[in-house]
Amino acid sequence: MSLLEIEGLTASYGPVRALHGVDLTVGAGQVVALLGPNGAGKTTTLRAVCGMVRTTGTIRFAGRDLAGTAPEKVARLGIGHVPEGRGTFGSLTVAENLRLGAYGRKDAAAVRSDTDEWYSTFPRLAERRDQQAGSLSGGEQQMLAIARALLGRPSLLLLDEPSLGLAPLVVREVFAVLGRVRAERGTGMVLVEQNAALALELADTAYVLEAGRTVLSGPAAEIRTEESVRRAYLGY
């Protein structure tokens, strides 16, 4: 059974329709790259999965229909979301942000050891654990957002532009961590990314959206060599 199956998805913001028919499948432990120009509906697709926009069509997560499910319930079903703009709780401390990531969990001891593990993965978060999260740099906030989402132990992680605005070295670090998470925990991921080359390195399969529709899909290695993708998103 696939982890996430999306078929014929449409979504609207008020009278404006943003998605016109998106199809997408994520297998268990798979990383899927979602590519496309600005305004193609990548962010909206992620938001639709989390119940943040009105949709039609089917979204099935682990066999369960997600239609009409509230965002907080979706989160508890095991979908982590690193949203556009990182969703930092700016006036709360780094430690409090991480505690919120484990909000739905009851296993306090395991949460503590998971938290310590994230502190050793991102030592900069450990150094700043009592600082207000709003005072962190963009890269640190991205690390915080990823650690926070993964502290909920999701089986599916949605990432919206994790490389946006980060220094190249930090981008490498973040993607190395994502690769390790996939390898060690088998967490499935949907990765929306402007940096297509980077996304296709990590991804197993890729989908290209244009104007709210899936226009191309296939194994990442094939998509990478696809003429149109190469020109539009890889720039050579």
Added chain:
Amino acid sequence: MERFLQVVVDGIADGSVYAALALALVLIFRSTGVVNFAQGEMAMFATFVAWALADSGVPLVLALLGALAFAFAAGMLVERVLIRPVEGGNPLNLVIVTLGLFIVVNAAAGWIWGFTLKDFPQIFPGGVAEVGGVSLSVESLGIIGVLLAVVLVLWALFTHTGIGLAMRAAAQSPASARLVGVPVGRMLMLGWGLAALLGALAGVLVAPRLFLDTNLMAGVLVYSFAGAALGGFDSPLGAVIGSWIIGITEGLAGTYVDAIGSDLKVLVPLTIIVGVLLLRPSGLFGSPEVTRA
């Protein structure tokens, strides 16, 4: 000197009543971004509930607890039924709903209990206690004690419990809070319940000092506004300290400045509100709003 200390302690006691209501205002402001103008009227209504219970023979302690429980439930109900439909939209809609609620609750209390003054039973024993050679009113000390206990409980709730953290997260960024699984609607409801409970506490603390009628909280609300504005509308600590400052200055001005006396005391908070708005709009402890250009 003894007189001065008495005035200061009584001022802190008055300020503590304002602080309870100011905390309620701050709690709502932090989660919705608007001031609940009906907070005082909701408190007045709950105070009437306490009076009615006590009047019908329920022991005073139980009557007070009953009124607080009533306020908590009613506050949650108000959020769920009246506030939720306009939340997240134009803040002005929310303001208008709270103004409407002000009028309705005020009229309902008059309709149920009439407009004559009621004598609210004393909560603390009368008389004075000797503290370091100074005779201080037991009631004032009791009110201050209650407020300090409330502040301590709130502090523990918001900094040391999961639910308190979730409430802060929901107030700060509802969208992000939902994404980590916090049921934001329930947190807002809880916030309104808690605020109504704090307001009711202010009501039953002040009622024995005044007579109970439907305008019980009108004056208190003005002072609480002043306290919250002085301390910073988004800072609970600021609301308490701001309210104390208001209470003390009000007492000192009323006692030592002949021209003010007890009739013009209300000018003190109004002057402070205007002064704060001119000099430091975000208050002593508030964080100024920063907007990126």
